[in-house]
Amino acid sequence: MSHAETLSAEKEQQILDGAAAVFAAEGYEGASMSRIAAEAGVSKGTLYNYFESKAELFTAFVRRECHRILFVFDDLTDDTPLEEGLCRVGERMLRMLVSEPGLLIYRMVVAEAGKFPELAHAFYGAGPARVKERMAEWIRHHAECGRLQVEDAEFAAEQLSALMQTQLCMKRRLRLIESVPDAEIHRVVECAVKLFLSGYGAKPAVPT
Amino acid sequence: MSHAETLSAEKEQQILDGAAAVFAAEGYEGASMSRIAAEAGVSKGTLYNYFESKAELFTAFVRRECHRILFVFDDLTDDTPLEEGLCRVGERMLRMLVSEPGLLIYRMVVAEAGKFPELAHAFYGAGPARVKERMAEWIRHHAECGRLQVEDAEFAAEQLSALMQTQLCMKRRLRLIESVPDAEIHRVVECAVKLFLSGYGAKPAVPT
Amino acid sequence: MSHAETLSAEKEQQILDGAAAVFAAEGYEGASMSRIAAEAGVSKGTLYNYFESKAELFTAFVRRECHRILFVFDDLTDDTPLEEGLCRVGERMLRMLVSEPGLLIYRMVVAEAGKFPELAHAFYGAGPARVKERMAEWIRHHAECGRLQVEDAEFAAEQLSALMQTQLCMKRRLRLIESVPDAEIHRVVECAVKLFLSGYGAKPAVPT
Amino acid sequence: MSHAETLSAEKEQQILDGAAAVFAAEGYEGASMSRIAAEAGVSKGTLYNYFESKAELFTAFVRRECHRILFVFDDLTDDTPLEEGLCRVGERMLRMLVSEPGLLIYRMVVAEAGKFPELAHAFYGAGPARVKERMAEWIRHHAECGRLQVEDAEFAAEQLSALMQTQLCMKRRLRLIESVPDAEIHRVVECAVKLFLSGYGAKPAVPT
DNA sequence: GATGAATGAGGGTTCATTCAT
DNA sequence: AATGAATGAACCCTCATTCAT
Numbered sequence: 032m033s034h035a036e037t038l039s040a041e042k043e044q045q046i047l048d049g050a051a052a053v054f055a056a057e058g059y060e061g062a063s064m065s066r067i068a069a070e071a072g073v074s075k076g077t078l079y080n081y082f083e084s085k086a087e088l089f090t091a092f093v094r095r096e097c098h099r100i101l102f103v104f105d106d107l108t109d110d111t112p113l114e115e116g117l118c119r120v121g122e123r124m125l126r127m128l129v130s131e132p133g134l135l136i137y138r139m140v141v142a143e144a145g146k147f148p149e150l151a152h153a154f155y156g157a158g159p160a161r162v163k164e165r166m167a168e169w170i171r172h173h174a175e176c177g178r179l180q181v182e183d184a185e186f187a188a189e190q191l192s193a194l195m196q197t198q199l200c201m202k203r204r205l206r207l208i209e210s211v212p213d214a215e216i217h218r219v220v221e222c223a224v225k226l227f228l229s230g231y232g233a234k235p236a237v238p239t
Numbered sequence: 240m241s242h243a244e245t246l247s248a249e250k251e252q253q254i255l256d257g258a259a260a261v262f263a264a265e266g267y268e269g270a271s272m273s274r275i276a277a278e279a280g281v282s283k284g285t286l287y288n289y290f291e292s293k294a295e296l297f298t299a300f301v302r303r304e305c306h307r308i309l310f311v312f313d314d315l316t317d318d319t320p321l322e323e324g325l326c327r328v329g330e331r332m333l334r335m336l337v338s339e340p341g342l343l344i345y346r347m348v349v350a351e352a353g354k355f356p357e358l359a360h361a362f363y364g365a366g367p368a369r370v371k372e373r374m375a376e377w378i379r380h381h382a383e384c385g386r387l388q389v390e391d392a393e394f395a396a397e398q399l400s401a402l403m404q405t406q407l408c409m410k411r412r413l414r415l416i417e418s419v420p421d422a423e424i425h426r427v428v429e430c431a432v433k434l435f436l437s438g439y440g441a442k443p444a445v446p447t
Numbered sequence: 448m449s450h451a452e453t454l455s456a457e458k459e460q461q462i463l464d465g466a467a468a469v470f471a472a473e474g475y476e477g478a479s480m481s482r483i484a485a486e487a488g489v490s491k492g493t494l495y496n497y498f499e500s501k502a503e504l505f506t507a508f509v510r511r512e513c514h515r516i517l518f519v520f521d522d523l524t525d526d527t528p529l530e531e532g533l534c535r536v537g538e539r540m541l542r543m544l545v546s547e548p549g550l551l552i553y554r555m556v557v558a559e560a561g562k563f564p565e566l567a568h569a570f571y572g573a574g575p576a577r578v579k580e581r582m583a584e585w586i587r588h589h590a591e592c593g594r595l596q597v598e599d600a601e602f603a604a605e606q607l608s609a610l611m612q613t614q615l616c617m618k619r620r621l622r623l624i625e626s627v628p629d630a631e632i633h634r635v636v637e638c639a640v641k642l643f644l645s646g647y648g649a650k651p652a653v654p655t
Numbered sequence: 656m657s658h659a660e661t662l663s664a665e666k667e668q669q670i671l672d673g674a675a676a677v678f679a680a681e682g683y684e685g686a687s688m689s690r691i692a693a694e695a696g697v698s699k700g701t702l703y704n705y706f707e708s709k710a711e712l713f714t715a716f717v718r719r720e721c722h723r724i725l726f727v728f729d730d731l732t733d734d735t736p737l738e739e740g741l742c743r744v745g746e747r748m749l750r751m752l753v754s755e756p757g758l759l760i761y762r763m764v765v766a767e768a769g770k771f772p773e774l775a776h777a778f779y780g781a782g783p784a785r786v787k788e789r790m791a792e793w794i795r796h797h798a799e800c801g802r803l804q805v806e807d808a809e810f811a812a813e814q815l816s817a818l819m820q821t822q823l824c825m826k827r828r829l830r831l832i833e834s835v836p837d838a839e840i841h842r843v844v845e846c847a848v849k850l851f852l853s854g855y856g857a858k859p860a861v862p863t
Numbered sequence: 864g865a866t867g868a869a870t871g872a873g874g875g876t877t878c879a880t881t882c883a884t
Numbered sequence: 885a886a887t888g889a890a891t892g893a894a895c896c897c898t899c900a901t902t903c904a905t
Contacts, residue, residue, distance in 0.1 A: 038889075058350055060268030064875060074891045076877080085875065142266065142350030144414040151413040159409055189405040190434060196404060197397040201367055205359035206352040226398060229438035246864080272900055282866045284903085293900065454885080474766065476684030480879055490887045492882085501879065558682055558766030560830040567829035575825055605821040606850060612820060613813040617783055621775040622768040642814060646853035662868075688896060698870045700898080709896065 043081050046071045050092045055135045059089055059143050086147070089139075093150050096136040097157045100127055107169065113178050114224060117191070120166065121220040125195045129203040129211045137204065163188045170231075179231050187231055194223035251289050254279045258300045263343045267297055267351050294355070301358050304344040305365045308335055315377065321386050322432060325399065328374065329428040333403045337411040337419045345412065371396045378439075387439050395439055402431035459497050462487045466508045471551045475505055475559050502563070509566050512552045513573045516543055523585065529594050530640060533607070536582065537636040541611045545619045545627045553620065579604045586647075595647050603647055610639035667705050670695045674716045679759045683713055683767050710771070713763075717774050720760040721781045724751055731793065737802050738848060741815065744790065745844040749819045753827045753835045761828065787812045794855075803855050811855055818847035 049071025053062040064085055068075040082088035107116055127133045136154070144151040166188040174181045181187045197219055202208045257279025261270045272293055276283045290296035315324055335341045344362070352359040374396035382389045389395045405427055410416045465487025469478040480501055484491045498504035523532055543549045552570070560567040582604035590597045597603045613635055618624045673695025677686040688709055692699045706712035731740055751757045760778070768775040790812035798805045805811045821843055826832045 042889090056353060058266075058268060058353075060266055061354070063873075065873085075875090076891055076893095077889075079876070080889060138349050138352070141346055141412050144346075144412070145264075145266075146269075148414060151415060155410070155413050155415055159406055163406065186405075186430065190402060190430065193401050193403075193405050194398060195401075197394075197401050198367055198371065202363065204349050204352070205363050206356060207359060207363055222394065222398065226434065226438040230434040271898075273898090276867095283901085284866050285864080287901070288864065458885095472769075474682075474684060474769075476682060477770075479877080481877090484888095491880085492887050493885080495880070496885065554765055554768075557762050557828050560762070560828070561680060561682075562685070564830060567831060571826065571829050571831055575822055579822065602821075602846065606818060606846065609817050609819075609821050610814060611817075613810075613817050614783055614787065618779070620765050620768070621779055622772060623775060623779055638810065638814065642850065642854040646850040666868090687894075689894085699896090700870055701868075703897065704868060 038081055046073060046078060046081055047092050047095055050088055054089065054092060054139060059139065090150060093136060093139060096132055097154055100133055100136060101157055101161065109172055113173050116169065117224045117227065118220055121195050121223055122216060124162065124192065125216050125220060128196065128200050134203055162192065166191065178233055180233055181231050191223065191227050194226060195219065246289055254281060254286060254289055255300050255303055258296055262297065262300060262347060267347065298355065298358055301344060301347060302361060304340060305362055308341055308344060309365060309369065317380055321381050325432045325435065326428055329403050329431055330424060332370065332400065333424050333428060336404065336408050342411055370400065374399065386441055388441055389439050399435050402434060403427065454497060462489060462494060462497055463508050463511055466504055470505065470508060470555060475555065506563065506566055509552060509555060510569060512548060513570055516549055516552060517573060517577065525588055529589050532585065533640045533643065534636055537611050537639055538632060540578065540608065541632050541636060544612065544616050550619055578608065582607065594649055596649055597647050607643050610642060611635065662705055670697060670702060670705055671716050671719055674712055678713065678716060678763060683763065714771065714774060717760060717763060720756055721778055724757055724760060725781055725785065733796055737797050740793065741848045741851065742844055745819050745847055746840060748786065748816065749840050749844060752820065752824050758827055786816060790815065802857055804857055805855050815851050818850060819843065
């Protein structure tokens with residue numbers, strides 16, 4: 032992206048793959064260009080033909096991972112039934128959050144927010160902020176249809192997102208567990224949606 | 240505890256203070272023992288009299304920070320009114336999460352979970368797990384009193400915790416904002432408790 | 448001369464021009480083949496088609512510069528009046544010594560005499576030695592005509608050369624000054640010739 | 656000089672000796688800190704305990720060499736007879752110029768004047784300029800005593816200095832010769848002084 | 864017990880050179 | 885003949901760790 036197209040795009044991906052492996056295992060500071068080169072199967076010099084510095088390689092790697100991850104709303108339309116839509120979006124979000132690439136990028140961006148503020152900003156904009164925004168739109172739509180009673184759609188969206196991030200998520204972030212069974216995900220999402228709807232769902236008319 | 244009585248506990252704290260400053264600013268890999276020694280006002284050799292290695296110093300520092308942070312339930316009793324208790328606990332938790340020491344420890348543990356799995360474990364046990372456990376007890380108490388309708392108190396506690404961690408929290412973790420106004424905290428906590436109670440609060444008897 | 452006829456002499460000069468610019472700015476070790484290639488507007492590979500190595504390119508560049516510089520005696524004939532000839536030669540020599548190309552070559556050859564002894568030898572032969580020899584011939588001619596009283600013409604030539612290299616010259620070599628006004632040059636040369644003639648000029652017959 | 660006195664002055668000299676050997680052989684850019692460490696018999700790290708960087712080590716080395724070299728006028732008094740004084744000073748200067756340390760420092764300062772302008776400046780001030788000034792004073796003294804006819808004593812001093820730097824000097828600078836016989840030095844100095852006095856010496860009264 | 868000079872492996876980066884295209 | 889991507893050794897420098905004082 033930031034480099035001439037004369038260099039092989041294939042090799043660039045190869046390098047980024049190597050970088051992903053090493054950054055994931057060692058973090059930014061802990062990763063060495065030597066190891067990345069070895070992991071990617073290229074020489075150390077080649078790294079510098081593709082990326083000007085370790086920092087730029089890291090940046091490119093984070094940006095690529097960000098793009099790979101953000102697909103949460105791809106096929107949600109206004110016609111999707113309320114509860115089904117909430118569950119589908121929630122499930123996707125949670126799956127992404129506990130997936131290996133999702134965790135990787137979360138850890139790295141949080142860890143290096145001080146050194147790479149622009150990355151933190153880009154991550155927030157492309158990730159949480161975008162999800163919130165899109166979700167708020169959808170919530171607003173359903174509120175207008177009378178199926179939700181929401182005043183601040185954006186905040187409601189934040190709450191829904193937050194409800195997905197129970198300790199399941201935390202445990203993955205801390206690498207206390209290696210994988211997450213589907214059943215767990217379903218349960219978390221279902222309960223989150225239930226709680227959400229109990230607060231924001233249209234109240235049944237109370238019979239007089 | 241692991242050291243001979245000949246070493247001064249005071250100096251140990253002095254070193255940990257220096258370590259805290261440098262680890263906070265530079266991260267684990269970025270921190271140098273020289274800088275820590277300078278910051279702590281001792282010689283490099285002394286560092287190694289108190290801690291066997293950089294890794295052990297880091298471990299000790301993280302453990303101390305963990306202990307400093309966990310005070311959430313200190314004065315909550317069974318008599319505390321339900322909503323007030325929820326708010327008080329939530330507020331403390333959120334304040335801790337967005338505080339500089341809280342963020343520091345969160346970032347470091349998440350970042351180095353791969354290299355220091357035992358730290359991640361200890362952090363989880365001393366932090367999220369303990370909070371959840373304590374909160375679940377309290378919820379269970381109120382459920383037994385009929386003020387809450389909760390089947391799985393632990394999961395409910397997780398949800399309440401999760402609701403505190405809206406994007407306010409994320410923004411702090413990403414260093415997108417430098418501080419958090421009290422009003423913001425109040426609002427997040429209040430809304431969290433409201434949503435929580437809408438789902439778990441005792442339903443008013445429906446008139447027949 | 449050492450290359451196949453398939454290579455373009457034009458491009459060779461182009462490369463040497465690039466090399467001159469970079470060697471002048473960075474010195475031998477400081478210059479990079481990449482920068483030379485860029486400066487010359489050719490690829491790195493092409494450099495190696497024309498010159499076997501960095502050392503050979505440097506050698507070729509120094510030799511070319513040597514040739515460019517040596518023009519001191521071009522139009523001096525036996526008929527040129529003594530003092531005028533001395534001044535003209537002196538002035539040219541001094542101008543050459545303080546000129547940018549002259550300084551460049553002097554600095555580089557002196558700096559790299561250890562690594563490139565054959566270059567130092569070639570430089571001496573093409574420069575100082577040739578000037579001395581040519582000047583000695585001319586001095587000898589005037590001695591035979593009775594206008595100079597010289598026993599060792601070669602040594603006298605060395606002295607005349609030496610007299611041109613006052614601190615003006617040194618200051619330029621040390622880059623303490625950026626340019627030399629004509630008046631300064633005239634003065635140095637004039638005084639040098641005057642001193643020279645006071646020692647070697649034919650003594651007026653002492654009246655009996 | 657620029658460092659705390661806590662480090663061993665002995666080892667500092669040891670390092671500077673190693674640096675001298677390597678800088679002399681390879682030049683500034685060509686010298687590697689590894690080789691200097693090996694030559695000095697210390698580890699690479701130790702180099703950096705004593706000198707902050709390669710540039711600073713080079714600077715320290717040049718300054719030390721400068722101080723070692725400047726002793727030309729140490730015992731010249733106003734009572735020293737004219738011709739003897741001129742010869743003595745000239746001889747010392749020439750010996751210094753063709754000595755290994757003298758050449759070393761000349762080569763390095765000329766070669767790196769672009770990169771280390773402050774060194775070039777310091778060298779000029781401590782070397783050529785100081786010699787000129789001191790020599791001019793002495794010449795002025797003899798002029799006042801009527802033994803010399805000099806208008807611009809400083810310029811005359813420059814000329815005398817210049818006359819020492821015949822091709823003997825140049826050959827050493829180019830490493831074309833390894834050593835200089837005393838006889839050569841004597842001859843150059845004697846002829847220089849003779850020429851100098853023929854121009855600036857008090858003229859014998861011409862008998863009427 | 865405290866010090867900090869010494870170590871040397873390893874860090875990121877550059878660069879002369881090669882070679883497939 | 886010309887290119888420039890690839891290489892890997894070597895660059896300057898940092899740092900966790902040791903140990904004589």
